[in-house]
Every structure is written in C-alpha cells, then in structure tokens.
Amino acid sequence: MISRTLAADLPQHVGETVRLAGWVHRRRRLKSVTFLVVRDRSGLAQVVLPPGETQAGPDLTEETVVEVVGLVTDNPSAPGGAEITRPVVSVLSGPVVAPPFDLYRPTVSATLPTILDHAPVALRHPRLRARFAVAAASVAGFRSALDARGFTEVHTPKLVGTATESGATVFGVDYFGRRAYLAQSPQMFKQALVGVFERVYEVGPVFRAEPHDTTRHLAQYTSLDAELGFVADHHDVMAVLRDVVAGMVDAVAQRAAPAVELLDAALPSVPAEIPEIHFTEAQELLARHMPDDPRGEPDLAPAHERWLSGWALRTHGSEFLFVTGYPMAKRPFYTHPDPARPGYSNSFDLLFRGLELVTGGQRLHRHSDYLAALAARGENPEPYQSYLDVFAHGMPPHGGFAIGLERWTARLLGVDNIREVTLFPRDLHRLDP
Amino acid sequence: MISRTLAADLPQHVGETVRLAGWVHRRRRLKSVTFLVVRDRSGLAQVVLPPGETQAGPDLTEETVVEVVGLVTDNPSAPGGAEITRPVVSVLSGPVVAPPFDLYRPTVSATLPTILDHAPVALRHPRLRARFAVAAASVAGFRSALDARGFTEVHTPKLVGTATESGATVFGVDYFGRRAYLAQSPQMFKQALVGVFERVYEVGPVFRAEPHDTTRHLAQYTSLDAELGFVADHHDVMAVLRDVVAGMVDAVAQRAAPAVELLDAALPSVPAEIPEIHFTEAQELLARHMPDDPRGEPDLAPAHERWLSGWALRTHGSEFLFVTGYPMAKRPFYTHPDPARPGYSNSFDLLFRGLELVTGGQRLHRHSDYLAALAARGENPEPYQSYLDVFAHGMPPHGGFAIGLERWTARLLGVDNIREVTLFPRDLHRLDP
Structure with missing residues (x-):
C-alpha cells in the first residue's frame, strides 16, 4: 500500500x-x-x-x-x-448520527452548551480545533524557554493530606478511608523542589471547587508553574516570566502558524522589558483618572486592570504590564514583604490585554519567617507542618509564578469564556463528557 | 553585583x-x-x-x-x-535542623521510609536527585519524538462522572454535592481526540485506588499516553512506540548525561525493529522451558515476563520484546480483536528488562462494535454513554499506548521500588509530604 x-x-x-x-x-x-x-x-x-x-x-x-x-x-x-x-x-x-451543527461552515453556528455537550465531534470544526493547536504550542514554548534556562520538569502529587490554601474551594477525596484533598496548586511542592533542583517547572492540572458560575473559573485547569531559587527579589522572577511569555508567543507563531492564520489571531510583541507600575502608583493613577469609582479595597478590580492595561498600551506601547507591590494583606502568607515597605509585598501580577494573566512573587525562605507569618495571621502552624519542614533545611531566596493555560489562550485569541479554550471543561454544572 | x-x-x-x-x-x-x-x-x-x-x-x-x-x-x-x-x-x-542522614556521603545510608518522610531534604542527595533528571529527560524525549510525528499535546479532565474501567480501584470525589471520580486513565478522552487531531499525547497524573501494598503500584503516577488514528493495525502503533522509546533513551543520554554517569546507568540500545512474539508462541515456549510452572491463566505472570525477556536478549540481543495477541478475555472491552483469530487481540505489551513497561493496542472504532463488545460482556451500555457518543460520528481505525513514567525510570536505573523514582509518592499509607 x-x-x-x-x-x-x-x-x-x-x-x-x-x-x-x-x-x-x-x-x-x-x-x-x-x-x-x-x-x-x-x-x-x-x-x-x-x-x-x-x-x-x-x-x-x-x-x-x-x-x-x-x-x-x-x-x-x-x-x-x-x-x-x-x-x-x-x-x-461511517457516522451513526449527524453532527449537532455543520462542521463544514466557516463559522461555528452552535451555542456554547451545544458545543460542550458534543465536544468529541464539535471540536472537529477547524476553528474550534485551531484553538487547541495554539494552546499546545504555548505549552511547548513555556517548556522550551525554561529548559533553556536550567529548569527541571517535575510531577507532584495532586492528592494532599491537608487543605492549606483556602479550605472553602477544595475538593474532598475518599482516600483509603481517610480524607484527602485535590491540590489547588503545586505551591508547596515546587518550593520544596527549589531546595533540590533550584529551578523547576510543572505543567499539570489544578483543582478549585469554585462554587461560582463565571466565564473565568473552572473546577480544573492547566497550571503552568515555575519556581526558581537564588533570586535577589521578585524582579529576577519577572525577568524569567518575561522570557517565558516571549517564548510562548514565538512558539505559537512557529508551531501553530496555520491556526493563527485561520483564527486571524493578533500575536502580541513582548517588550524586552515589560513596563512595571507599583500598586500604590497604580492606585494614584486610578484615583486621578477614575475618580468616581469607589476603591476602598486594597486590590485592583477588573475595571482597574482594564484601565491600567489601556494606560500601558497608550504610554508604553505594551500589551503587557507588571503591577508590583500588592499589599501583603491581599497575598498568601508565604509572600515575601518588601523590605523597604513591609506593608507591601515583593509580588506581582502580569496584566495582558486588560486581564490578570499571571500571579507571582518572591516567597519567604526562612523557617522563622514562616512561623512569624502564620502567627501574624493567627493561624495554627500544625496543619502546615509539611510545608514548614521544607524551610527547616536551608532554602535560598526564591520566587515563582503560575500561568493559567486556558486564561492565556483565551486572551491570546480574544475568547471571552474560558470554557471555549478547554477541551472538556469541568464546572459547577458540568462533569461530562 | x-x-x-x-x-x-x-x-x-x-x-x-x-x-x-x-x-x-x-x-x-x-x-x-x-x-x-x-x-x-x-x-x-x-x-x-x-x-x-x-x-x-x-x-x-x-x-x-x-x-x-x-x-x-x-x-x-x-x-x-x-x-x-x-x-x-x-x-x-541556615538550616534549623540537621538532615536525617548525611547528604554528602557518596551513597545514601537512609532507609526508604526515612527518605520519603523527609523527601524535601533527602532528594537533595546527588544520587537521589539524579533519578529525577533522568525522568525529566525521558519525558522530554517522549514529547519530542511525538511532536516530530505530527502529534498534538492535550490536557484532559481528571474528574469524571462515571467509573467505567474498574470500579474497585477508583477514588471518589465530592463534586458540588454530586459523586465524581478521579480518572484512572485518559483512555476515553484520547480516543475522542483522535477524532479531532488524529494523533494526540498527554503527560499527566492518573489515579488508582490500589488497595495493595506492592513495590510496583502507586495511588498516583505519571502516565505518558499516546493515541493515533489511521492505523492498519497494532503494528503501526508499535512502530510509533519503538520510535518513542528510542527518543526517550536518546534524550536521557543527551539531556541527563551527568545523572547517567553518576548513577552508572546502562542505557539500552533500542533495535530498529523490536522483536515480537505472539502470546500463543510465548505460551508454547514457556511450556517447553518452564514445564513445572503451572499456567492455567490466559495471561503472563511476572516470572514468565522475566523468562521471555531473557529469551529475547539471548536470541535477539534485545532488551525489549513485544508480546502481541493477548487473549481478548484479558483485555479491556475497547480492544480490537485479531480479525484472523477473534479470541486473540490486536494488542501488545512491551517487556523491558524482565517487566511489562507499556500496554497498548488497536481499539475498536465502530459504534456497532462497541455496542456488541459491551453486550458480549453483559455490561449495561448506559454508564458508557459518553464513551459511545465518541464513536457515533465516524472514527478511524486507531490505537495507542501508555507508559508509566515511574516504571520506566525504575527499569532504566535498575531501581526495585517505584517509590524511589517518585518525588512524593502516594500509596495506601502515604499522603504526606
């Protein structure tokens, strides 16, 4: 033949x-x-x-x-x-039944629920399929950027014994008669592995029992996690993230060119240095330019992120913007404070086209700092024992970040609902197919 | 600075x-x-x-x-x-406590439980760390071999609504008040995605509620899954698997050379064509050479796999051996029968150094064949509805395989217990760290 x-x-x-x-x-x-x-x-x-x-x-x-x-x-x-x-x-x-909509038409005529209910056949539509070629290329770019920088790929447990980060949104599992939980992130493991490999990354599922039905949240998504040791502060982490994002965009351009063309996707250029604004400066800018908007919260609302993104594009010509120095009160307990302004943190969000795409920062690395951070938050250290053990053996200053693959792909392709860039989404209502 | x-x-x-x-x-x-x-x-x-x-x-x-x-x-x-x-x-x-054993000694003096209890620090030992450099390189080789052959990487749900494959070894999850299960494999999804991308692979966790305490089983492991369409039969799948294994060995040699040297690991050479023996011929050989060994079961016991591996090395000079044509009765319902001998299947195991390393084969692809296969096994098709829907829309002949990353790394490095090549193993007794 x-x-x-x-x-x-x-x-x-x-x-x-x-x-x-x-x-x-x-x-x-x-x-x-x-x-x-x-x-x-x-x-x-x-x-x-x-x-x-x-x-x-x-x-x-x-x-x-x-x-x-x-x-x-x-x-x-x-x-x-x-x-x-x-x-x-x-x-x-041969097919036994007809597809729920015509796969040969240039555009997709079906509603999202129809597409999701019939994903195995609906995803055959060239425009729907193309999104996942972009996602696959993005992940390849993530990995190759980090491989080139001395990172080691790891695979960590998705079943954990304690729910440390936010108990309300964690899935419980019957684990041989005991209670276990699905990991909400590989945070503890990737930090522990900085002690072993210095620089690690993981591409894997994370689980959030999000009780909200929004276009931005899923019960399972693919997290692109990286963590690196021997940083001076969060700026070293941001520099790696910049290179990773550039690598992802390059990989999409090179490995998914037909999909990019079919979807008419506008790939961003990633500045050699992504502009950065401190949280307090961002607040001042917003107070001047969105004066009617009430802002008591020490955080940025989606409307603020949109405004700041627009501002970065206008003043810096960049579709990316780092917001740094979020208040410690809004960040997890393992966040490293800014030594010069301890109420603010050595953390950052990366905004892309109006939305937060990546969260990251420098972490605490001293055992005593962890004990103090938990005490300051009035938390019992006992459930954190495994986490604390990581820092009992000498850990370098380190930090990292996590990119939600689906959120990235949605922003890159201008898709509103994260379910449209997930092969088989899982949410409050959907467990099938 | x-x-x-x-x-x-x-x-x-x-x-x-x-x-x-x-x-x-x-x-x-x-x-x-x-x-x-x-x-x-x-x-x-x-x-x-x-x-x-x-x-x-x-x-x-x-x-x-x-x-x-x-x-x-x-x-x-x-x-x-x-x-x-x-x-x-x-x-x-600085460290707060001393490591549980001396990390600077050339060999590891601690017992496995000590190593696992103190994994964040124990893994720093160069010999323990090196194993995971080999694992990471292996995964990179798996991906690059498949990328070069037109495969698309996918990410599929780990939370599923029905436990189809083997109900006894599945973990239950509280899913927003409903019952869900942790996926035991991406089998259904990767088959569905053959209909979309033709050739797909996934590297991700799979979950088995194994109630047995053995050196070969874990509650979570990393599965390297591949599936491809438009095959003539299982031999097309085996040809891709051969190239994948060769790519994994090459990647280990190139990307993890210091680890290979430190561990004094003997990398196998992968023959251009891996020798193959049909299950029935294997049975005959075993009957001749292990006559005192009782073999009523239509399957191969570990001792048989060891003997056959030795035979392949002696007669073909190969550390790899394909055993094909396992009886249908011992394979999952989606297995494609051998058209010439319907009691036997178009499936295979790949033996490596005495152990089964990979299982794979051709799958059924016609909707009517799935219905008949379930009926023949006396199974109610209702829980399989999502699975059956995949085949209602025209699926090509296809097949695939799954490599257990930890099992691969263990065989490659001559490690007996799978826990030694898992960063943070999960089993009947262990959920922490």
Whole structure:
C-alpha cells in the first residue's frame, strides 16, 4: 500500500497517485460532478468524483471516514492549488448520527452548551480545533524557554493530606478511608523542589471547587508553574516570566502558524522589558483618572486592570504590564514583604490585554519567617507542618509564578469564556463528557 | 553585583573572581585549612577557607545556603580541576535542623521510609536527585519524538462522572454535592481526540485506588499516553512506540548525561525493529522451558515476563520484546480483536528488562462494535454513554499506548521500588509530604 499523503502536502505531489485519508468534511453534489472535501489533521483537500460516479456515493455523508487513492492534479481554484481526480474512495467507518451543527461552515453556528455537550465531534470544526493547536504550542514554548534556562520538569502529587490554601474551594477525596484533598496548586511542592533542583517547572492540572458560575473559573485547569531559587527579589522572577511569555508567543507563531492564520489571531510583541507600575502608583493613577469609582479595597478590580492595561498600551506601547507591590494583606502568607515597605509585598501580577494573566512573587525562605507569618495571621502552624519542614533545611531566596493555560489562550485569541479554550471543561454544572 | 557562576563552569573561569551560590554540601575542618564543598544545581565546587579563617565559620554547617565570591584557582585535585580561593562567604539562610542522614556521603545510608518522610531534604542527595533528571529527560524525549510525528499535546479532565474501567480501584470525589471520580486513565478522552487531531499525547497524573501494598503500584503516577488514528493495525502503533522509546533513551543520554554517569546507568540500545512474539508462541515456549510452572491463566505472570525477556536478549540481543495477541478475555472491552483469530487481540505489551513497561493496542472504532463488545460482556451500555457518543460520528481505525513514567525510570536505573523514582509518592499509607 502506498504511504499516506496529508492534505496540506498535495501540491508537492502533482502528477502522482497518492493515498489520502480523513473525514468527509463536505460533500457537494452538482449536476455534472460531486466534490468531496476531505479533512485531515493538516487541512482540507478536494476530491473530484466523475460525472455519474456513484461509488460509495450514498454512504459518503459528512464525517464519514474515508481513504482516497487518486491522481493529484493542478487546479488553481482548489484549496492549495491541487485536487484529487480519478479517485477510488473506500469507507473506513461511517457516522451513526449527524453532527449537532455543520462542521463544514466557516463559522461555528452552535451555542456554547451545544458545543460542550458534543465536544468529541464539535471540536472537529477547524476553528474550534485551531484553538487547541495554539494552546499546545504555548505549552511547548513555556517548556522550551525554561529548559533553556536550567529548569527541571517535575510531577507532584495532586492528592494532599491537608487543605492549606483556602479550605472553602477544595475538593474532598475518599482516600483509603481517610480524607484527602485535590491540590489547588503545586505551591508547596515546587518550593520544596527549589531546595533540590533550584529551578523547576510543572505543567499539570489544578483543582478549585469554585462554587461560582463565571466565564473565568473552572473546577480544573492547566497550571503552568515555575519556581526558581537564588533570586535577589521578585524582579529576577519577572525577568524569567518575561522570557517565558516571549517564548510562548514565538512558539505559537512557529508551531501553530496555520491556526493563527485561520483564527486571524493578533500575536502580541513582548517588550524586552515589560513596563512595571507599583500598586500604590497604580492606585494614584486610578484615583486621578477614575475618580468616581469607589476603591476602598486594597486590590485592583477588573475595571482597574482594564484601565491600567489601556494606560500601558497608550504610554508604553505594551500589551503587557507588571503591577508590583500588592499589599501583603491581599497575598498568601508565604509572600515575601518588601523590605523597604513591609506593608507591601515583593509580588506581582502580569496584566495582558486588560486581564490578570499571571500571579507571582518572591516567597519567604526562612523557617522563622514562616512561623512569624502564620502567627501574624493567627493561624495554627500544625496543619502546615509539611510545608514548614521544607524551610527547616536551608532554602535560598526564591520566587515563582503560575500561568493559567486556558486564561492565556483565551486572551491570546480574544475568547471571552474560558470554557471555549478547554477541551472538556469541568464546572459547577458540568462533569461530562 | 557580578553574575552567578555555576559550579560546573568554574574550570572555564580560572584566574577570575566569580560569585558562586549554593548549599554547603560538606564542611571539612582540617588543622591548617577548612574546605567547603558547595553544591548547586550543576554539581559541586570546592572553596578553600584560609588557615585560621573564622568568617561565618560557626554557621557554615551542612545545608547552609551561601554565596561565595572568590578567585577561581587551578587545583588538579579539586572537583573539575579548579577551586575557589580567597573567598568571601555570606550566609543567605541556615538550616534549623540537621538532615536525617548525611547528604554528602557518596551513597545514601537512609532507609526508604526515612527518605520519603523527609523527601524535601533527602532528594537533595546527588544520587537521589539524579533519578529525577533522568525522568525529566525521558519525558522530554517522549514529547519530542511525538511532536516530530505530527502529534498534538492535550490536557484532559481528571474528574469524571462515571467509573467505567474498574470500579474497585477508583477514588471518589465530592463534586458540588454530586459523586465524581478521579480518572484512572485518559483512555476515553484520547480516543475522542483522535477524532479531532488524529494523533494526540498527554503527560499527566492518573489515579488508582490500589488497595495493595506492592513495590510496583502507586495511588498516583505519571502516565505518558499516546493515541493515533489511521492505523492498519497494532503494528503501526508499535512502530510509533519503538520510535518513542528510542527518543526517550536518546534524550536521557543527551539531556541527563551527568545523572547517567553518576548513577552508572546502562542505557539500552533500542533495535530498529523490536522483536515480537505472539502470546500463543510465548505460551508454547514457556511450556517447553518452564514445564513445572503451572499456567492455567490466559495471561503472563511476572516470572514468565522475566523468562521471555531473557529469551529475547539471548536470541535477539534485545532488551525489549513485544508480546502481541493477548487473549481478548484479558483485555479491556475497547480492544480490537485479531480479525484472523477473534479470541486473540490486536494488542501488545512491551517487556523491558524482565517487566511489562507499556500496554497498548488497536481499539475498536465502530459504534456497532462497541455496542456488541459491551453486550458480549453483559455490561449495561448506559454508564458508557459518553464513551459511545465518541464513536457515533465516524472514527478511524486507531490505537495507542501508555507508559508509566515511574516504571520506566525504575527499569532504566535498575531501581526495585517505584517509590524511589517518585518525588512524593502516594500509596495506601502515604499522603504526606
């Protein structure tokens, strides 16, 4: 049997007999001829069935899986400039039911619930599939940027014995008759592993029992976590993050070019130095420019993040903005304070196109500082014993960050609902498929 | 501040003043001089404190985190041929307690429970740390082999609504007042995504509520899953697996060379074609050569796998052996039968150094075949509805495999207990740290 040729490679085989395989994306029966558009992982190919050709005709409904052996022929009006003529079509398997919407139309006509209910077939739509090519390329870029900087990839437990970070949004698990929890982040483990490898990253699922039904929250998402030791402060972490984001954008451009083109996605340029504003300066700017907006909270509301993003674009020409120095009160207990202004932290958020994309910062690294931080928050150190043990053995100054893959992909592609960039989302209402 | 130099790079900086950072791996106080061996992610470096030098002396116990600024000086008897003289040592942070065993001794003196109880510090031992450099390199090789072959990386749900594969070993989760389960494998999802991307892989955690306390089973492990469409049969899957294994070995050799050397690991050569034996032939061989061994079961016991591995090495010079055609009765319901011998399957195990390393095969792809397979096993199709929906829309012939990362690393390094190649193992008794 001749080896398979992908749709995208047809133009290189004009004049040859090839074997194509894929799905009937569309069948168009005209009076004198029938066109089959065959979809494979590389794209679309046109197959011309001769006039009156009835071979396998009645069975060739959309989504039928076919093999086509035929001659590659120049045709400037076909996709890619070549089509298959004199085909012999074999059916490998057929659909039992029709898709819930037409996969061959250029745009997706279905509502989000329909898409999600029928994900295994809906995701075949080229525009929906393309999003996940962008996601996969992004993750590859994340890894290669960190591999090049001496990081080690790790895999840490998703089942943990204690729910330290925020008990209300944690999933409980029956663990051999004991109570366990699904990890909300690899925070403790990645910090512990700074003590082993200095620089680590993990790509893996994290779990949040979010009781809210929003477009930004999921019960499971993919967290791109990194942590590094021997930093002077959070600026060393931000420098690595800048390079990681640049690596992700480059990887999308290089590895997912057809998807970027199909989705008409505008990839950002990542400045060599991403502009930075301290939280207190951001508050002052907001007070001047959004004076009617009530802002008692020591935090930034979504409207503030949008405004600041716009400001960074106008004044610095950057779609990215670091906001640094969030108040300690709004950050987790392991956050390192700013030595010069202890009420503020050596932490940051990275805003991208109006939204917080990444949170990170320098962490405490001394055992005594952890004990003091827990005491200051009135927390019992006992549930934190494993965490505290990490810092009993000499830990370097360190910090890190976490990028939500789905949030990143949504921002990059201008998608509003995080479910649209998740293959099989899990939320308050959805556990299936 | 001058930028940091890694220990392994010292020999390139002889005559220069550098800044080194790391942990005090060992302090040796002789009469006339004190040596500090400093450990960083790249290796070890020797620092010579002048006679009578007391700077930070009392604090420089093992595992103290230090920065050292000093002159790189030739010394053929120092590690790498260079050491640091005229040092100025600053302490970044100190240990609160001593490690549970000496991290500076060439071999690990602690028992496995001690190592696991104190993993954050125990893993700093160079021999323990090295195992995970090998694991990380293996995963990188898995991905790059598949990336080069047109696969797309995916991330699938770890929370599922039904426990289809084997109900007894599944973890239950409280999911917003409903019952959910931790996924035992991404099997359904990766098959569904063959319909979208044709070729997919996932690196992620899988969960097994294994009630047995063995050296081979964990409650969570890292599964390297791949699935591909448009295969003729399981041999196309085996060909990809062969290339993946070769890519993993190459990546370990290239990316983890210091770890391989430290552990004195013998990397296997992967034959261009891995020898293959059908299950029935294997049974006949075993009947001839292990006649006293009772074998009523239509499966291979560990002793049989060991014998067959030895046979493959003797007769084919291969540390790898494919055993194909396992009886359908011993394979999951989605397994594709051998069209020529329907009692046997188009499935395989890959044996490596005496143990089953990978399981895989061709899957059913027609909706009607799934219904028939469930009926033949007397199973109610209702809980399988989501799974069945995948095959209602035209699926190509496909197959795949799953490699347990920890099992792979253990075999590669000759480690007996899977816990020794897991950073923070989870089992019947262990949920912490």
